[in-house]
Amino acid sequence: MKLYRLETVSWSDSQLLYHALPRIGREGLNLLSPASPYVCIGYFQDVEQEVDLDYCRAHNIPVFRREVGGGAVYLDGEQLFYQLVIRKNHPLVPKEKGEFYWKFLQAPIAAYRALGIPAEYKPVNDIIASGRKISGNGVAEIGDYIVFVGNLIVDFDYETMVRVLRVPDEKFRDKVYKTLQDNLSTIRRELGSAPPRAQLWDLLAEKFMEILGPLEVETTVDAEWRAEADRLAARMMSDEWLFRRGRSQIGREVTIRAGVQVWQKAYKAPGGLIRAILEVREGVIADISLSGDFFFYPAERLVDLERALVGVRVEDVEQVIARFYADYGVESPGVTAADFARTIQVA
Numbered sequence: 304m305k306l307y308r309l310e311t312v313s314w315s316d317s318q319l320l321y322h323a324l325p326r327i328g329r330e331g332l333n334l335l336s337p338a339s340p341y342v343c344i345g346y347f348q349d350v351e352q353e354v355d356l357d358y359c360r361a362h363n364i365p366v367f368r369r370e371v372g373g374g375a376v377y378l379d380g381e382q383l384f385y386q387l388v389i390r391k392n393h394p395l396v397p398k399e400k401g402e403f404y405w406k407f408l409q410a411p412i413a414a415y416r417a418l419g420i421p422a423e424y425k426p427v428n429d430i431i432a433s434g435r436k437i438s439g440n441g442v443a444e445i446g447d448y449i450v451f452v453g454n455l456i457v458d459f460d461y462e463t464m465v466r467v468l469r470v471p472d473e474k475f476r477d478k479v480y481k482t483l484q485d486n487l488s489t490i491r492r493e494l495g496s497a498p499p500r501a502q503l504w505d506l507l508a509e510k511f512m513e514i515l516g517p518l519e520v521e522t523t524v525d526a527e528w529r530a531e532a533d534r535l536a537a538r539m540m541s542d543e544w545l546f547r548r549g550r551s552q553i554g555r556e557v558t559i560r561a562g563v564q565v566w567q568k569a570y571k572a573p574g575g576l577i578r579a580i581l582e583v584r585e586g587v588i589a590d591i592s593l594s595g596d597f598f599f600y601p602a603e604r605l606v607d608l609e610r611a612l613v614g615v616r617v618e619d620v621e622q623v624i625a626r627f628y629a630d631y632g633v634e635s636p637g638v639t640a641a642d643f644a645r646t647i648q649v650a
Contacts, residue, residue: 304332305329306331306518308522309335309522309524311337315365315536316335316532318367320386320524321386321450322370323531324388325388325447327527327531329388329528330448333385333386334386334504334508337379337380340379342376343367343369344374345369345372346369347593347602348594350546351469353374364463366545367539367540368544369441372599373439374576375467377463381457382456382457383503385410385411385452387450387452387511388445390449400634404424404428407451407514408428408430409514410510410513414507417506419494420432420437422438426637428440432493435486435487436487437456437490438456439454440452443602444600444601456488458490461484465480564582565580565581566583568580568581568646570645570649572597574597575638576595577643579643586617589614591612593605599634600634604631612624617648618648621641621644621648624644
């Protein structure tokens with residue numbers, strides 16, 4: 304396995320490169336940071352519900368949908384990314400997703416601790432220091448590979464983060480801003496200053512190699528990798544990809560006619576927020592879209608779950624979802640079949 308110490312790259316490469324690596328059949332650890340800011344949304348999110356697209360366009364902030372679950376986040380050069388691409392059958396890979404997070408998050412935790420920051424693992428996929436989140440992480444499956452992404456947060460632009468989010472009103476935005484400041488920290492905030500970037504890259508490389516073993520270092524993107532990233536860009540930077548989970552109907556509960564309603568539901572499970580938009584006819588689901596900042600494996604099964612729920616009475620959804628989980632071996636850390644049922648059934 305190689306260590307690709309790329310450091311500063313274009314904002315698009317900071318996403319496309321780790322999506323491309325498994326597609327050309329390679330394992331590797333990327334260490335890099337974006338040269339300019341952007342917004343990145345989770346694989347299952349509805350961009351129109353999560354992001355203030357007008358604000359982003361007015362301020363030339365690109366928006367990108369990744370193939371990793373989780374929530375919308377504002378990213379810039381003050382965050383140092385680690386991106387591990389590893390085969391599912393690699394001897395170092397645990398069988399359970401929760402164990403995977405715990406094992407590989409030991410590297411950034413050790414890096415933080417080496418700086419004097421008391422970092423700890425917080426299930427499912429966070430690192431905290433003094434009770435505040437200091438690193439966000441996610442895992443996805445691409446073909447025969449597991450992709451693990453996360454960051455060291457040197458500094459954070461709280462104000463822009465709350466501006467790029469779509470919120471119902473300014474009072475709510477102010478609440479999000481205060482909550483972010485209270486619950487998300489940075490290296491600069493914890494230490495009073497930030498170490499040189501070279502020291503941080505060295506720490507990440509050292510701590511990951513303590514887990515992965517010696518890695519051959521590369522500092523450039525070769526032609527094969529570049530070609531695959533460019534090929535992916537044509538799809539992943541298109542409007543079709545960005546808006547793919549959108550729905551034109553919105554509203555908490557709209558009656559179309561007697562016995563026919565459109566519902567918008569939301570439920571906060573331990574592993575993330577679940578949203579559901581449904582068309583319900585005489586108490587039976589006629590159409591449903593599920594989105595949110597949760598993680599769901601295998602990712603493609605979420606569409607199958609939506610299909611499985613069409614034709615099901617609302618009161619029967621928990622049994623149907625539980626059976627679907629069992630039949631397809633679905634894993635959704637911190638989110639259960641009952642949580643999806645509660646989303647649909649919540650008053």
